[in-house]
Amino acid sequence: MSEHSTYTPSTGIERWLDERLPIIRFSKEHLMDFPTPKNLNYWWTFGAILAFMLVAQIITGVILAMHYTPNVDLAFNSVEHIRRDVNGGRIIQGAHAVGASMFFFAVYVHIFRGLYFGSYKAPREVLWMLGVIIFVLMMATAFMGYVLPWGQMSFWGATVITNIFSAIPIVGDAIMQLLRGGFAVDNPTLNRFFSLHYLLPFIIAAVVVLHIWALHVPGNNNPAGVEVKEKRDTLPFHPYYTMKDLYAVVVFLIPFAWFVFFAPDILNHPDNYIMANSQVTPTHIVPEWYLLPFYTMLRAIDFNVLFIDSKLGGVIVMAGSMLILFVLPWLDRSPVRSGNFRPMFKWFYALFVLNFLLLMYLGAQDPSIAIMNVLAKIATAYYFIYFLIILPVLARIETPRPLPVSISQSVLGKAH
Incomplete structure (x- = not known):
């Protein structure tokens, strides 16, 4: 328990829980009452948007996994089965596919905001590096997910990307064969990618917890790029920023919903609606x-x-x-964080x-x-x-x- 805690359990159940697992006290002190700079603008709401999108992708992904068949003869048709025959399947599959694009749009805004306002500079280097790890894991997860529908782009994308590992001296061929499960992209490859695509989001969620923990040690950066000097510089996270984040999430969901309901396939390549064929190479292989x-x-x-x-x-x-x-925190040695003053x-x-x-x-x-x-x-x-x-x-x-x-x-x- 914190010596300076302002939390007082109000019911017998809260007191009982607080003595055994002080989770309500923890959320009150470290989440709701967390002192947050008063000048954060809407560029800072993309962190909450990303947390929402991660949860949405995990939930829709778990439901899709219940109906998907990771077999080269059945995978393509199982996706069509989800879209056509499973109750709500068209919406769930669309939300997951569009969600990947919306997730990356939000993460790119989040990264470029950090680059402009110097959020990678001391004392937030570890926070930034954990964010980069999340980004790399997201790209690996997204690539493996793109392979699962087993269309033409799925198959040939997997062939091209796994083949680049063979360029690594000495161990390259071994890594490529380990990823593929053989000498060519085939059923073992699909099984490996399905397993990893299912596993990696939970690893991402664990790193996100570390990312938030690393944020709470030095506190938020802000548009001015100056550290908090006095209490009047901050506001409690709840209700001020929870409401602001919630509003931003709702606004973000408007284009998300439009894509899911009206144009769920507009961001996908047409060739990926053709079943994978190792004998026919697409004109241009595009991720x-x-x-x-x-x-x-x-x-x-x-x-x-x-x-x-x-x-x-x-x-x-x-x-x-x-x-x-x-290594960006050590490349940019400017003492000024915010790009507004540079x-x-x-x-x-x-x-x-x-x-x-x-x-x-x-x-x-x-x-x-x-x-x-x-x-x-x-x-x-x-x-x-x-x-x-x-x-x-x-x-x-x-x-x-x-x-x-x-x-x-x-x-x-x-x-x-």
Whole structure:
């Protein structure tokens, strides 16, 4: 029990539970009464949106697993069975498929908010690194889920992505065969991906708990980027931010519901509604939109560098594009967190966001078109230049605007 607790059990049952498992006391002290900066805007509500989406994906996924058959001869038809014959199956399957896209949209907003407001800087490095781990686990989960319908894109996407592991020296072939369960994508591959797709969301949920724990140690960052200095800088999380988050979740559910009810298939590739056929290769193998930026980087490296061939080079660049996020807190040494007070940083950050969207667009284009190939190389180069050169240099040469003395000053405009 906390020495400074303000929680007092009001009923006999609460007192009995509080002496044995103080879960209500814990939620009161660490969730409801958690002191939160008073100037958080709606960009900060995406954390709650992501928590909601994770729960929604787990619930719909468990229900779908009850009707899905992980067998190469039956998987495609079992998905059609869910959509056509299971009560509510069309809505549940649509909510799960659309939910993956909405989940990634929210996580990209969450990440880019963190990049702009410097949420990765001390003392929040571990919080940021846990977030990157969640992001990588999400991509692995989403990719394995994309394979399960066993359409053309599912099969050939699994073939291409598992094949890139063979580029790793010495152990590459062994890893590829372990993932596939053999020498080619077949029934063992589907079984492995189904098992991992079911397991990984629960691992994500566990890391999310650590992520929230790591958030509660230093507290929230805020748009001003200054630490809490006095009690009047904060508000209790409940009811102020619970209501704000709830409102944001409801607004977020409006486009989510529109997609589920009116256009559940609009984000999927048409070829994935054709049963997988190992004898017919699609014209262009395209992953889901949220994986496209990293797929572009993988394809952009089509040249050899010294002893590194193009295939291994692509794998290194794609892996590096995610691993570089882990060391970001030590690349950006600027003492100012918030981009609001960094005039030069704003322009490079805006270019970085546009560059990322360009990478996403290029991933869906034909790489044999020369201009697309050149743009992919330029966009990939800027992605790494931003982290490895621009941010470290800006920390040395940029003159930031004066910071407010406190959060209250940034909210009220002057100290009172």
